[in-house]
Amino acid sequence: MIDLPQGFLNACTFAFCEKRGFTAGQAWRFSLREMARATGCNAIILPVCAWQDHAYSTRMDSQGPDVMDPGDVAAVCAQAREMGLQVILKAMVNCRDGYWRAYIRFFDSDVPTEPRWEDWFASWEEHVCLVAKMAQDNQADLLCVGCEMVGADHRDREWRHLISRVRGIYSGPLTYNCDKYQEDRLTWWDAVDCLSSSGYYPVDEIEKNLLRIQAAAEKAGKPFLFMECGCPSRLHSETRPNDWRFGEGTNQAAQETWYEAFTAALLRHPFVRGAGWWDWPATRLYPEFAGPDNNGYCPYGKPAAETLKRFSQALRER
DSSP states (O other): OOOOOSSOEEEEEESTTOOTTGGGSSHHHHHHHHHHHHHOOOEEEEEEEEEESSTTOSOOBSSSTTSOOHHHHHHHHHHHHHTTOEEEEEEEEEETTSOOGGGOOOOSSOOTTSOOHHHHHHHHHHHHHHHHHHHHHTTOSEEEEEEOOTTTTTOHHHHHHHHHHHHTTOOSOEEEEEOTTOTTTOSOGGGSSEEEEEOOOOGGGHHHHHHHHHHHHHHHTOOEEEEEEOOOSBTTGGGOTTOTTOOSSBOHHHHHHHHHHHHHHHHHOTTEEEEEEEEEOSSOOOOGGGGGGOOSSOOTTSHHHHHHHHHHHHHHHO
């Protein structure tokens, strides 16, 4: 097992779904600096997203205009290093028709004329290996080999083969970002160096799920971190933080309530080695003064950003 970087990885997901060549401009540099200033975070998670047409496609686009290229990754990594931030690269795939990647699923036994797991994993493996080379070239501190692939999580053999290939490319630690409630379900945690998940838990269920996750991490004998976590600023979103469509209008208190509860829980449970706050845009950051009118996940210009700053300070002091 390869050890995680020392300290708590207090990260924001940065530049999700940015297009190829986005670093040719300067907006992303301003946004990255504002992220560090406004939150106190010490790391970024840079997702490199491939695209497939729908949940039953077996081919994905890893190098088209909708996918950031190695030059974009190198530019962001270099700027982050200059700012003293740690860097996590994350391989992801999205469906162009809007379906969530968790619904990617095929027959477990091959059927003539039907799409096959073998073909999909060949394409996914190609993308993850491209991201692994970027991680190696840019000396990333951690590489995540997938995200919320609930429909594919049970394919133990294919994931082990993929991870074996990745280890021949990238020499650092590996994780996989399972979805919420799946931390104690995967059978191949032993193949990666740490467990990670999407921690979008309702505000009144945070504590009991942390205890469940701690048991899963102890059983696996591996460290744990949240590769994603967050809550939009919409009325009642603290009760369903995973649902970006849920809520009855802009409400900053809902987001603040969730952030206050979640950061307090992290400080009570030091087995958690990191948190990846969702999310922070690169080229589409709204003005800070517009924060009170924004109902998305980004905490910029909202009370939740102040909560993150206090959390960051508490981490430095403990």
